[in-house]
Amino acid sequence: MPHATLLKYPGTNCDAETARALQLVGFTTDIIPIANASTADIKKSQLVMLCGGFSYGDYVMSGRLAQLVTESKLGNAIQEHHDRGGFTFGICNGFQILTKLGILPKGSLIDNTSERFVCRWTKLQVKNTSSPYLQGLPETFELPVAHAEGRFVTFPGDADAYLSQGNVALTYADNFNGSTHAIAGLQDPTGRAFGLMPHPERFIQKNHHYDPDWNQTNDYGWGYYMFKSLASALA
Secondary structure (H helix, E strand, O other): OOEEEEEEOOOEOOHHHHHHHHHHOOOEEEEEEHHHOOHHHHHOOOEEEEOOEOHHHHOOOOOHHHHHHHHHHHOOHHHHHHHOOOEEEEEOHHHHHHHHHOOOOOOEEEOOOOOOOEEEEEEEEEOOOOOOOOOOOOOEEEEEEEEOOOEEEOOOOHHHHHHHHOOEEEEEOOOOOOOHHHEEEEEOOOOOEEEEOOOHHHOOEHHHOOOOOOOOOOOEOHHHHHHHHHHHHOO
């Protein structure tokens, strides 16, 4: 049974839901405040999970303070975990933190073009069908989003390279936040590190959908299948 360590920062608010989703698909989990985290916690884990929320209130820039505290507490432990073949998954604020840590290809998540917090459902398009996080998911599917700094940007030309190299795992069908090339989810070249702005942990059960008659699957919501895909990759 794979084990996941969920790192919790001041302002993280999606750790309990994410732990429940992971447990449902077969993980054991520990939610560990970053103040108590150790390299031993990382070494015993097959998955390091960075959940959604607003670490340190996003008072400097989203994920920046979490990056500094993580590096102070854990050094290179997450990178070494990745180098050993471990998986690293960042959702929303977790995606922002992973970009700051350099685990994912270079880029930043900045203010939406609307300069407003956006809370809605969005349709996503799968761009990398071989991603270990996306097996069992259809070409297009919906997840909820909730962010103010979700617009992915990077250096000129990099986004084109990410698309051609398979680093872009998901794009928005409706690019509501202005992300470069509508990028919604990004993975590293190995496919083991993955970050996305939408919240799969908020669509685990069918009745989490806004339409009470939603029936595109026989049992669970699309978020369940993302976590199930990850569990299968670690089986």
